[in-house]
Amino acid sequence: MTPEVFFDQLENHLSKELPLVVYRKPMKSGLRALLQNTDTLYEVKNFKESGFVFAPFDSQSRKVLIQSSEMLELASYSPKKFEPEEYLDIDLKNVGNKDHHLRLVQNAVSSIKQGHLxxxxxxxxLKGQATMKPLSLFQRLLALYSNAFCYLFYHPKVGLWLGATPEILLQVKNNRLTTMSLAGTKPYVNGQEPEWGEKEILEQKYVTEYIEEALKNEISELNSGSLESARSGKLWHLRTKISGNIENQNLEGVLEKLHPTPAVCGLPKLESKAFILENEGYDRQFYTGYLGELNMKQEKMRSSRRANQENQVYRSINRFTELFVNLRCMQLVKDQALIYVGGGITAGSDPENEWDETVLKSKTMSSIL
Ligand SMILES: C=C(O[C@@H]1C=C(C(=O)O)C=C[C@H]1O)C(=O)O
Structure with a gap:
């Protein structure tokens, strides 16, 4: 299949207002799309389902599933070069005023200092104007962020979302589970690794400790790698990779423990979530939720040749799950682009710096407008 045919089929599906998702995994060149031929809204109930899950921040709300009627694959796709520099100063409007956000951060810092969180x-x-078709915006994402999970999701009963996320929530392949602790942000300047301060080191450490604690009874041989700087577009983050063995494939239990991690919610989990729901002043919907392949089938052709036996080729079918945190994303409502951004607040946070951090993060998505 050629890229033209691939994208034409997606365009045609979107024009019929039918659900679809198209995505590229980090550091891969292939594209995959799942197309659903009815507008039924399927939901994930127990994580035994198979398809593409699109889950909101608030785990009380429904987790949408695209059940593929048809899967399209493009083995390799080279996106057209895109130079965003000239687009970077795009005019974005703040939804909600700056004072509100500064006060919100200040209240959080006070709450932390009082020991509640x-x-x-x-x-x-932030709000911008989309002047291109959604699939053209998606192609720009592909051109800019080769090490992110890039996606476009559409369901007529949910809306249209696009994103390029650097954060893995969970991968499960052959009983091997991988996740990561990602937090702390600095701008990417001239390719130089940043000097990390105490504030970033602490906020990332909280995430690592939380994940280790959450997984200790679910996972055997749990192992945390070393602390490293990870680049994500024009930003750096601190990252620790964490892996282990998941024996009973209890995805529902693991996700219940893991999501939302303190990378997108806070600590303690329930108190920080309540603080967000009470004070943030808007509905995050799918921002800081998670998305990706759930129990997808992977067929492998194996061959075995034993002495005195014919060469046998047989098929084995594995299932795998690969979920990402929905960060660096936007929702398209007609030609309005709603860009969702946030940052971790600890006792050492300065409200103005936190504001600047959200402006910096918004450029990941505003660069494609
Ligand atoms: C919340 C976001 O990002 C998260 C928060 C980070 C931080 O506080 O430094 C860094 C990476 C992500 O875990 C976002 O991009 O909106």
Missing amino acids: KKVVLSRI
Whole structure:
């Protein structure tokens, strides 16, 4: 299949207002799309389902599933080069005023200092104008962010979302589970690794400790890698990779423990979530939720040749799950682009710096407008 045919089929599906998702995994060149031929809204109930899950921040709300009627694959796709520099100063409007966000951060810092919370992630929306078709915006994402999970999701009963996320929530392949702790942000300047301060080191450490604690009874041989700087577009983050063995494939239990991690919610989990729902002043919907392949089939052709036996080729079918946190994303409502951004607040946070961090993060998506 050629890229033209691939994208024409997606365009045609979107024009019929039918659900679809198209995505590229980090550091891969292939594209995959799942197309659903009815507008039924399927939901994930127990994580035994198979398809593409699109789950909101608030786990009380429904987790949408695209059940593929048809899967399209493009083995390799080279996006047209795109130079965003000239687009970077795009005019974005703040939804909600700056004072509100500064006060929100200040209140969180006070709450942390009083000992009610250790960390809370606070976010907001910026608004821009989309002047291109959604699939053209998606192609720009592909051109800019080769190490992110890039996606476009559409369901007539949910809306249209696009994103390029650097954060893995969970991968499960052959009983091997991988996740990561990602937090702390610095701008990417001249390719130089940043000097990390105490504030970033602490906020990332909280996430690592939380994940280790959450998984310790679910996962055997749990192992945390070393702390590293990870680049994400024009930003750097601190990252620790964490892996282990998941014996009983209890995805529902693991996700219940893991999501939302303090990378997008806070610590303690329930208190910080309540703080967000009470004070942030808007509905995050799918921002800081998670998305990706759930129990997808992978067929492998194996061959075995034993002495005195014919060469046998047989098929084995594995299932795998690969979920990402829905960060660096936007929602398209007609030609309005709503860009969702946030940052982790700890005792050492300065409201103006936190505001600047959200402006910086918004450029990941505003660069494609
Ligand atoms: C909340 C976001 O990002 C998260 C928060 C980070 C931080 O506080 O430094 C860094 C990476 C993500 O875990 C976002 O991009 O909106």
